Amino acid sequence: MVSIGLFSLMGFRDRGTPVAEVVRETVALVRQADEAGFDAAWFPEHHFSNYSICPSPLLMVSHCAGATLRIKLGPAVVVVPLYNPVRLLAEIGLVAALCGDRFQLGIGSGYQPFEFSRYGADLAESKDRLDEFLALMDRGFGGESFTFDGRFTKVPTASFSTRPTQGLPPIWIAGDSEATHRLAARRGFTPFITGRGQGPSYLAEQRTRIEASYAKEGHASAFRLGVLRFCCVTESRAETEAYLIAARHQLRLASALRNQKQDMDGGMLIERPVDGEVTLEAMAQNLPVGDTETVTTRLIADLKASRASHVMLNIPTLGSTMTQVQRTIDVVARVIQPALQQAIQ
Secondary structure, three states, X not given: OOEEEEEOOOOOOOOOOOHHHHHHHHHHHHHHHHHHOOOEEEEOOOOOEXXXXXXXXXXXXXXXXXXXXXXXXEXXXXXXXXXXXXXXXXXXXXXXXXXHHHEOEEEEOOOOXXXXXXXXXXXXXXXXXXXXXXXXXXXXXXXXXXXXXXXXXXXXXXXXXXXXXXXXXXXXXXXXXXXXXXXXXXXXXXXXXXXXXXXXXXXXXXXXXXXXXXXXXXXXXXXXXXXXXXXXXXXXXXXXXXXXXXXXXXXXXXXXXXXXXXXXXXXXXXXXXXOOOOOHHHXXXXXXXXXXXXXXXXXXXXXHHHOOOEEEEEOOOOOOOHHHHHHHHHHHHHHHHHHHXXXXX
């Protein structure tokens, strides 16, 4: 059975957009998704630009826990190396208590040199820091008291007052590397992948690579997988094109941040074309964007190619409208999700 999630990047395209407006609209969309029957809502972590105004997905999870009734909530993802790991674990424990069984923990080692350098963090150490964080989590959440002597963190005898006594929440992990996928296999985490502007064949290739990593750890090819996809139900060709342009804008900013090619005007990232990027015409053929039938057909193709157990829909983009997002949430819940369940047995 395939579960459906809403991913909110929480960015803006127009200079001067109030942070409070972005937060208010995001919470309203999460409430709608909760009422419509979506399975999960996810929040990112980014810093220092309009790409996203959410520096703390755990704060968004905590706030939305009190604003919703049943939907699962999680960060996608906490960028672990940017935190004091002891403080982070204490806060994770508190969020788990606030959310109960609705909390899902998404973690990652990060990918943006732009953010790491401004925190005085070394991206080259990020995967080692994530590994050590997990070892600390095992020790700190594994019993009433603990000590820890790591490369980056040393803790004398201590006790987490927020230690989850009912066990850890489900853990999801982002990252497109063999090391990350092998870690997911060893630990039983659910890996996230993103399709960017590509089509089902790209998702199938990613699935194959992850399966190879799982095989190296002695695990079978049957595992849970989350897929992030742009998605919008539109009512005209012009609306489809406008949404695709907004999605391309988002992809271009992400690429610039990943590759240290960001061009800033104050706190605003300037959009630049990316060498070798997927064309708008190809995106129009690849992405689940269009009328209800088109979105349904393409999501089915994505799910069959990736064999994902969860699809995280990036419906709000940098430039989409509330009307588009609200319409899409409604149609996905009423029409598309039942069709997906019927097609993916």
